[in-house]
Amino acid sequence: MLCPMPVIRAQNRIKTVAEGDILEVICTDPGAKNDVPAWCRINGHEVVSIETQDDEIIIKIAVGGEP
Amino acid sequence: MNKQPKAVALISGGLDSMLAVKVLQEQGIYVEGINFYTGFCVEGHTHAIRKTDQKKEKRNNALWVAEQLGIKLHIIDVIEEYKEVLTNPQHGYGANLNPCLDCKSFMVKKAREWMDENGFDFIFTGEVVGQRPMSQRKETMPIVAKQCGDDARLLRPLCAKLLPETLPEREGWVDREKLYGFNGRSRKPQIALAARFGFDEYAQPAGGCCFLTDQAYSIKLGDLWKQRGNKNYDLDDIMLLKVGRHIRPREHFKVIIGREEGENNFMNGYRKQFTHMHAISHNGPLALVDGKVSRDDLKLAAQIVARFTQGRDASCVQIEVSEKGNETPFTLDVTPLHNDDIPKEWYL
Numbered sequence: 001m002l003c004p005m006p007v008i009r010a011q012n013r014i015k016t017v018a019e020g021d022i023l024e025v026i027c028t029d030p031g032a033k034n035d036v037p038a039w040c041r042i043n044g045h046e047v048v049s050i051e052t053q054d055d056e057i058i059i060k061i062a063v064g065g066e067p
Numbered sequence: 068m069n070k071q072p073k074a075v076a077l078i079s080g081g082l083d084s085m086l087a088v089k090v091l092q093e094q095g096i097y098v099e100g101i102n103f104y105t106g107f108c109v110e111g112h113t114h115a116i117r118k119t120d121q122k123k124e125k126r127n128n129a130l131w132v133a134e135q136l137g138i139k140l141h142i143i144d145v146i147e148e149y150k151e152v153l154t155n156p157q158h159g160y161g162a163n164l165n166p167c168l169d170c171k172s173f174m175v176k177k178a179r180e181w182m183d184e185n186g187f188d189f190i191f192t193g194e195v196v197g198q199r200p201m202s203q204r205k206e207t208m209p210i211v212a213k214q215c216g217d218d219a220r221l222l223r224p225l226c227a228k229l230l231p232e233t234l235p236e237r238e239g240w241v242d243r244e245k246l247y248g249f250n251g252r253s254r255k256p257q258i259a260l261a262a263r264f265g266f267d268e269y270a271q272p273a274g275g276c277c278f279l280t281d282q283a284y285s286i287k288l289g290d291l292w293k294q295r296g297n298k299n300y301d302l303d304d305i306m307l308l309k310v311g312r313h314i315r316p317r318e319h320f321k322v323i324i325g326r327e328e329g330e331n332n333f334m335n336g337y338r339k340q341f342t343h344m345h346a347i348s349h350n351g352p353l354a355l356v357d358g359k360v361s362r363d364d365l366k367l368a369a370q371i372v373a374r375f376t377q378g379r380d381a382s383c384v385q386i387e388v389s390e391k392g393n394e395t396p397f398t399l400d401v402t403p404l405h406n407d408d409i410p411k412e413w414y415l
């Protein structure tokens with residue numbers, strides 16, 4: 001899955017979960033390592049961890065509330 | 068209106084939309100951004116597929132711009148809906164396969180829907196009159212504006228002074244006097260304004276905001292449509308048009324050859340969907356074969372691929388071929404085609 005699809009998927013998913021939940025984004029595009037955190041920063045979520053396993057990048061996001 | 072007006076900005080990632088946001092922020096407007104992903108957008112990453120471009124930062128310009136401006140950004144997947152815009156544009160194409168006028172109209176219409184759903188007051192863009200031959204002419208601006216409805220809620224802060232007054236101006240949410248009257252293709256006023264705002268880094272899209280303004284890309288897309296006999300496409304098709312050399316030696320098939328490591332890696336992700344080949348006797352790229360092919364066709368493809376290996380001058384290059392849907396590869400021993408044997412017309 002290429003950027004910006006990981007961001008779009010995360011964004012659509014985040015609407016369905018509650019504040020404080022952890023969302024795991026699994027993707028393959030190294031660009032996501034920049035984009036997903038950037039998207040989180042501007043939308044008030046927090047990146048908990050970024051791990052790379054083989055070809056996969058796993059980004060954990062703590063969902064923030066409406067500012 | 069006592070509350071702070073809320074506006075949604077169409078963010079392309081270029082300088083103009085960045086300036087437009089700043090102009091309105093200075094007037095106390097609350098802004099959020101919206102960015103439509105059509106599949107053809109030029110993002111940092113697609114460039115980064117190619118290794119030569121890897122020095123450039125891999126970033127999504129729209130996100131970067133939003134962060135600089137401190138606004139929220141909503142990226143919206145319009146890949147499916149965009150197909151209708153691209154394959155059947157009411158106002159036709161620009162110099163290449165860019166349906167800019169229909170595209171802008173579509174985006175404004177979608178933005179309007181978003182605005183209504185999210186309780187925003189108006190929409191704005193970084194458009195400048197006369198800047199783009201197709202979508203940003205004085206005559207065409209109203210066509211786009213109409214998609215926003217009849218209540219004049221589409222503002223273009225960078226050229227508002229040259230256009231009829233809009234609702235946000237009439238209502239006094241924004242001061243028309245503090246908007247701009249930029250006009251024409253010169254970028255000087257924008258660059259001056261950027262300096263005033265202290266923007267020292269920004270993306271400068273050369274042709275437009277997407278691959279459809281690129282001639283080489285449009286030729287490949289046109290070829291794809293012609294071969295299929297219709298204008299259908301999916302995301303994988305249009306992604307693959309962004310990478311590799313595309314060579315069509317016969318009407319019914321083409322070969323996509325990676326130009327470097329980054330592209331080979333990218334194409335590797337698609338190999339299961341295609342018959343593919345690479346040299347085993349020499350170093351060389353990965354190639355995907357698109358189309359229904361016979362053994363003779365495969366041999367021709369292998370000879371072409373051999374041309375792009377380190378064995379290009381050797382008398383024999385071994386090419387390993389994996390047919391689509393068949394796990395077991397086989398090997399072809401071929402003589403690489405000479406450069407002169409690959410006619411220019413084969414290159415897309």
Ligand code: SF4
Nearest residue numbers: 166167170275276277
């Ligand atoms: S350049 Fe591409 S994205 Fe921009 S208006 Fe034209 S068709 Fe649409």
